[in-house]
Amino acid sequence: MKKYCLIIVVLLLDCNQEKNNNNKSATVVKTEESKAETVDLIVYDYNTLEPLLNKKDGKVYVINFWATWCAPCVKELPYFETLNKEYQSKNVEVILVSLDFPKQYEKKLKPFIVNKNLKSRVVALNDVDSNTWIPKVNKDWSGAIPVTLIYKNDKRAFYEKSFNLEELKKEVNKFLN
Amino acid sequence: MKKTVKLMLLTAIVFGVWSFTKTEKAIDNGYKVGDYVKDFKLENIDGKMVSMSDFEKAKGFIITFTCNTCPYAVAYEDRIEALNKMYEEKGYLVIAIMPNNVKVKPEDGMKYMRARAEEKGFTFPYLMDEGQRVYPQFGATKTPHIYVVKKTDKGNMVKYIGAIDDNYQNADEVKNKYVEDAVNALLNGKEVNVTETKAIGCSIKV
Numbered sequence: 001m002k003k004y005c006l007i008i009v010v011l012l013l014d015c016n017q018e019k020n021n022n023n024k025s026a027t028v029v030k031t032e033e034s035k036a037e038t039v040d041l042i043v044y045d046y047n048t049l050e051p052l053l054n055k056k057d058g059k060v061y062v063i064n065f066w067a068t069w070c071a072p073c074v075k076e077l078p079y080f081e082t083l084n085k086e087y088q089s090k091n092v093e094v095i096l097v098s099l100d101f102p103k104q105y106e107k108k109l110k111p112f113i114v115n116k117n118l119k120s121r122v123v124a125l126n127d128v129d130s131n132t133w134i135p136k137v138n139k140d141w142s143g144a145i146p147v148t149l150i151y152k153n154d155k156r157a158f159y160e161k162s163f164n165l166e167e168l169k170k171e172v173n174k175f176l177n
Numbered sequence: 178m179k180k181t182v183k184l185m186l187l188t189a190i191v192f193g194v195w196s197f198t199k200t201e202k203a204i205d206n207g208y209k210v211g212d213y214v215k216d217f218k219l220e221n222i223d224g225k226m227v228s229m230s231d232f233e234k235a236k237g238f239i240i241t242f243t244c245n246t247c248p249y250a251v252a253y254e255d256r257i258e259a260l261n262k263m264y265e266e267k268g269y270l271v272i273a274i275m276p277n278n279v280k281v282k283p284e285d286g287m288k289y290m291r292a293r294a295e296e297k298g299f300t301f302p303y304l305m306d307e308g309q310r311v312y313p314q315f316g317a318t319k320t321p322h323i324y325v326v327k328k329t330d331k332g333n334m335v336k337y338i339g340a341i342d343d344n345y346q347n348a349d350e351v352k353n354k355y356v357e358d359a360v361n362a363l364l365n366g367k368e369v370n371v372t373e374t375k376a377i378g379c380s381i382k383v
Contacts, residue, residue, distance in 0.1 A: 069248045071281075072380060099377055101248065101346060128344040131353075134375035143340075144319035144380040160318075 036110040043102070043124045046133035052095060052123070053137065056153050060092040060175045062168075063149040065125075065137075067099045068112045072162045073146040077116065079165040083172065084120040090176055094120040099145060102126050150175060207316010208324065210372045213332040214240075217311045219274065219304035222291040227272070227302045229326075229333055236268030237327040237336070237363060239356060242317040244275050244285045245293045247379035250320040252345050254297050257321070260341070260356060261301040269325070269360050271301035276312035276320065277382040279305075285382075312381055319378030325359045325369075336363060339374030 066073035084094035100109045134141050138158040148159045152175045218228045243250045261271035279286040294303050325337035337359035342351040359369045
């Protein structure tokens with residue numbers, strides 16, 4: 001019984017914390033523009049991105065393809081951020097591959113990275129010949145985003161869908177011993 | 178008190194499971210090249226209902242799932258209009274269908290579709306997939322998503338599925354015009370060379 005109450009108290013505290021965070025981010029916005037200029041964004045084409053999708057170093061990589069204009073992508077980003085933070089010690093790394101248009105890198109993507117305080121590695125993929133590279137990521141991918149690739153050495157799983165935190169953890173756990 | 182807490186927890190669990198299953202929606206079925214397309218009857222921006230069977234003289238259709246709000250769809254608006262201008266008279270007209278749930282994307286609602294069509298001067302029907310029943314039949318997953326169908330004695334047969342061309346960023350740097358190539362082949366009585374292509378797009382909002 002006490003345990004249940006404790007859980008609820010924790011949940012309530014959690015909500016409060018979120019509120020505080022929101023207030024904090026409001027003050028960050030002011031300096032957002034100047035900070036965005038300092039964001040180092042590596043832009044890949046598919047050939048140079050491919051090695052990131054095929055490492056064999058025993059680490060679990062969670063690769064999420066997203067864009068700032070994609071509402072379901074933006075909605076699930078916090079879950080990937082949480083995963084990256086909580087699973088760092090378990091040798092898991094999240095890489096967020098942005099498919100924003102190049103002309104939006106300065107205007108939207110970099111300010112977004114600063115504003116949302118993204119801690120996971122964010123890279124950009126700029127390769128218009130999607131018919132060539134989409135099937136290389138996964139043969140069943142229709143091209144819709146968000147999609148997520150989880151891999152460790154030769155074991156791979158591909159998800160053309162949105163995640164919540166619980167399910168994301170469940171899928172990543174399958175890659176942990 | 179104990180009961181209330183249990184009830185609260187139960188509600189939380191039930192709600193959790195519900196939101197979990199909601200994200201699971203995926204489309205595995207849908208038309209493949211060679212399949213026959215079931216006709217639809219959807220409302221156009223002018224308030225009239227439109228079906229493929231309305232166009233008796235058509236040789237086929239360029240069915241285009243698109244919307245107002247997706248940057249990829251917007252990038253292709255002028256090229257979709259150009260396709261209709263190029264092929265309507267030859268017998269292949271564009272029928273655009275907006276598949277998103279307008280409760281999720283209000284800016285894709287009928288009045289916005291009408292405004293966008295007027296602004297861009299669309300000459301093709303721009304239909305609302307009311308109830309979102311048509312796009313799952315096709316197996317469309319994103320906007321833009323194109324199906325070229327050819328009218329035959331047995332019905333409208335899918336001949337091409339995929340992207341309009343291979344450069345969403347710049348129409349001037351396109352190397353492969355997939356839809357044009359497909360329609361040109363069909364008009365010349367030939368088989369379509371590239372029948373399926375992949376492209377990035379915005380997932381259809383359910």
